[in-house]
Amino acid sequence: MNKYVYAIICWPIFFAQTAITQSDSTAWLQRVTADTSKPQLNMDAVYNRPFLQAGKMPVALGGYVESKVEYLRTDGISEGWQFQMQRMTLFVSSSLHHRIKFLSELEFEEGTKEINIEFASLDFQFTPLFNLRSGIVMNPIGAFNQNHDGPKWEFNDRPLSATQLLPATFSNVGLGIWGKIARQDWVFAYEAYLTNGFDQQIIENNENKTFLPATKNNPGRFEENFNGVPLFTGKIAVRQRKWFEIGLSTMQGIYNKFEEDGLRFDKKRTVRVWAVDFNLSLPKTQTSLNGEWAWVSVDVPGTYSQQFGEKQQGGFLDVVQPVLKGKMLGFDNAVLNLACRLEYVDWNVGNFKETGSNIGDHLWAIVPAVSFRPSAQTVLRLNYRRRFQTDLLGNPPALTGGFQFGVASYF
Amino acid sequence: MKKWLTLILLAGISILSCEKLLPPTPAEDELLDGPVPGLSGEQNLRFLEGDIAFNDEVFTPQTGLGPLFVATSCGSCHAGDGKGTPFTTLTRFGQTDSTGNYYLHLGxxxxxxxxxxxYTPEALPPDIAFSKLTPPANTGLGYLDLVSDADILAMADENDTNGDGVSGIPNWIKLPGYVKPRAGAVIKNGRHIGRFGKKASAYDLLHQTASAYNQDIGITSTFEPFDTYLKQEVEPEVSNQTVLDVVFYLQTLKAPLQRNPNAPDVHAGKELFTQIKCAACHRPELKTGDSEVAALSNQTFYPYTDLLLHDMGSALDDGYTEGTAAPAEWRTPPLWGLGLSPNSQGGRFFLMHDGRAGSIEEAILLHGGEAEESRNLYKALQASERQKLLAFLESL
Structure with a gap:
């Protein structure tokens, strides 16, 4: 807890100093820009961010902010207008040596309701194909977990499959290797990490379902591995520079406490996740498609309840179409996009033992959107969300609909 | 400029159609949940507290679940306050007559x-009598709780003195210490009239609620302090306040509203319902007595039950019983809300005590014993008349 308090206290002081410096001598400060609307490999997302660098200082700063207002209604019942400070994230990166880098990401969600160090790693480059990464790493499962900065997306909410099926953003203490190699228009990349892993909350939680994100409720997960067994996360990806990227990733681990003090009380129970992700740009129409799909398999004790699914799946597909580009409302390089997201999550794939009928516990949603980008690093977005959520028993779905307006920007 | 005008126009249309894009409230008669009309502000607050405890509070091992259990929350078994399914069905075993249950040591x-x-869950001992019991709907329980013992006894006809083939007797049960007899309670050999549950083995909503926390979720309370796994008294895992909030919630859940009561088929079906003597047990109209909740006091309501036990014949005799009920005897289930059952049963019907009937008609045809004559009269109806009767039942 102390480290969080320290971080909260130190950040404003640090930023205040930076701001003073900025007003005194703006020329001394350099903005290291990045076109964040066009990511490179998803695994590069942590470095593909705009930073502010003071002179030749080896430290660069950055961050983003994301907020929204929404009015949603479920089957006629509404919580009214909700104004939400979704998150403010601060980045610090430094180059200790031209082949040793440090990058950190500190996130404040919903005010200070959640404060997380999402990323804090040292990267040692031996060759481009062989880098060692150690610290708090983001488990590279799917694409969204790696490439989740709010200003990059045309939608106010993160994909449900990323946050309600997979635990995005999911990071853990660990170490591993990564690398990439380029050949003409092609880039091949890999990542492999061993980290602290999941815990039993994935089947013992208030959600009343198998819920991988519940593991993030464990405040001790950055200092202690719940069962001592490392979680393996690996990903391979290939990118054709002009057209597309496709990735295949997996997480494999043990989630339960099977022994303590040398006493065994259960077998090792596995959690396995596979995910495919892709993004595609059509140069002619400038249409971009971005999606991922994940499969989760959890070894739930047979004597527990089928309420907790052994198999889950879900994903999303975003389609973004720029419709206007150029000078708009005084912004020289503004872009107006139309977009749509389709998303689906099934938390319990299978049939009831008692009846043989399909287990429900799934939802799907469609989110049409209009987004306006006055610059590549800032987005204003208006979304309409329509969601159909079916309960475990497969009863008529709860229908949610409503509007969301939000802004997100790097700073 | 044209593009901008088009966009502004589209945005304007979108805003004007906002209301149509927001999901509407379902019709009141399509829902089972919601409070009885006329609650005060503070009663609505209590209702809400109970609603949250009932529907949203999920127990985990850290908050007391189990170690042995049937469900993880109240709402798991009563989706939308409606009936349950075979997935949430309970199994009770061990008691074959009114002398009691001799298998308590086996769970x-x-x-x-x-x-x-x-942990290892319980298994049924071999060759033992048992019943599977599908969770009932929760709606309107507060009204049923307020029917006086005298009114229940007035409907009983133990010796079938009127010769209609329907007897009807109360289940006389022993009360646990924490249950207080209601005003005007009738006592027979130290036993009271049960009215809730498939065998009418629960006396009131506190008895029902505290037992369900304990037996269904493995949650101890000051009311039911014995852990189902340890079989010893342990610390309470749910507060009295929460239990009482849930009791209030169940007490003040509205009664289901009949849909299209004036439709010709529904109206004709209602007359057939009486004509073939279904109403001899499924009494259409009952009255409440005095209540601290003014909205429930001295109300006439339409549950289609007499809260009595009836012999339903050998086909529904599982060999298991509770209280003074015989194994073939079942309490008349209220029929209100019947037509909405699929909304909580995954789009299907699971009717009768164990959900064995997949339709209303199938349920009717499973009636035997005291209801055999009604069943035969139903079978003798013309197809169009049967449809009218079914239309009436689905309107409830």
């Missing part, structure tokens, strides 16, 4: 067939 009366990780 009777209720089988906890699920267990938290690391």
């Amino acid at each position: 009777a009366p209720q089988l906890q067939h699920r267990a938290i990780p690391g």
Whole structure:
């Protein structure tokens, strides 16, 4: 807890100093820009961010902010207008040596309701194909977990499959290797990490379902591995520079406490996740498609309840179409996009033992959107969300609909 | 410029159609949940507290679930306050007559067939009598709770003195210490009239609620302090306040509203319902007595039950019983809300005490014993008349 308090206290002081410096001598400060609307490999997302660098200082700063207002209604019942400070994230990166880098990401969600160090790693480059990464790493499962900065997306909410099926953003203490190699228009990349892993909350939680994100409720997960067994996360990806990227990733681990003090009380129970992700740009129409799909398999004790699914799946597909580009409302390089997201999550794939009928516990949603980008690093977005959520028993779905307006920007 | 005008126009249309894009409230008669009309502000607050405890509070091993259990929350078994399904069905075993249950040491009366990780759930002892019991709907329980014992006894006809083939007797049960007899309670050999549950073995909503926390979820309370796994008294895992909030919630859940009562088929079906003597047990109209909740006091309501036990014949005799009920005797289930059952049963019907009937008609045809004559009269109806009767039942 102390480290969080320290971080909260130190950040404003640090930023205040930076701001003073900025007003005194703006020329001394350099903005290291990045076109964040066009990511490179998803695994590069942590470095593909705009930073502010003071002179030749080896430290660069950055961050983003994301907020929204929404009015949603479920089957006629509404919580009214909700104004939400979704998150403010601060980045610090430094180059200790031209082949040793440090990058950190500190996130404040919903005010200070959640404060997380999402990323804090040292990267040692031996060759481009062989880098060692150690610290708090983001488990590279799917694409969204790696490439989740709010200003990059045309939608106010993160994909449900990323946050309600997979635990995005999911990071853990660990170490591993990564690398990439380029050949003409092609880039091949890999990542492999061993980290602290999941815990039993994935089947013992208030959600009343198998819920991988519940593991993030464990405040001790950055200092202690719940069962001592490392979680393996690996990903391979290939990118054709002009057209597309496709990735295949997996997480494999043990989630339960099977022994303590040398006493065994259960077998090792596995959690396995596979995910495919892709993004595609059509140069002619400038249409971009971005999606991922994940499969989760959890070894739930047979004597527990089928309420907790052994198999889950879900994903999303975003389609973004720029419709206007150029000078708009005084912004020289503004872009107006139309977009749509389709998303689906099934938390319990299978049939009831008692009846043989399909287990429900799934939802799907469609989110049409209009987004306006006055610059590549800032987005204003208006979304309409329509969601159909079916309960475990497969009863008529709860229908949610409503509007969301939000802004997100790097700073 | 044209593009901008088009966009502004589209945005304007979108905003004007906002209301149409927001999901509407379902019709009141399509929902089972919601409070009885006329609650005060503070009663609405209490209702809400109970609603949250009932529908949203999920127990985990850290908050007391199990170690042995059937469900993880109240709402798991009563989706939308409606009936349950075979997935949420309970199994009770061990008692075959009114002398009591001799298998308490083996986990009777209720089988906890699920267990938290690391524990082994109970299994039915071999060759033992048992019943599977599908969770009932919760709606309108406060009205049923307020029917006086005298009114229930007035409907009973133990010796079938009127010769209609329908007797009807109360289940006389022993009360646990924490249950206070209601005003005007009738006592027979130290036993009271039960009215809730498939065998009418629960006296009131506190009895029902505290037992369900304990037997269904493995949650101890000051009311039911014995852990179903340890079979010893342990610390309470739910507060009295929460239990009482849930009791208030159940007490003040509205009664289901009949849909299209004036439709010709529904109206004709209602007359057939009486004509073939269904109403001899499924009494259409009952009255409440005095209540601290003014909205429930001295109300006439339409549950289609007499709260009495009836012999339903050998086909529905599982060999298991509770209280003074015989194994073939079942309490007349209220029919209100019947047509909405699929909304909580995954789009299907699971009717009768164990959900064995997949349709209303199938349920009717499973009636035997005291209801055999009604069943035969139903079978003798013309197809169009049967449809009218079914239309009436589905309107409830």
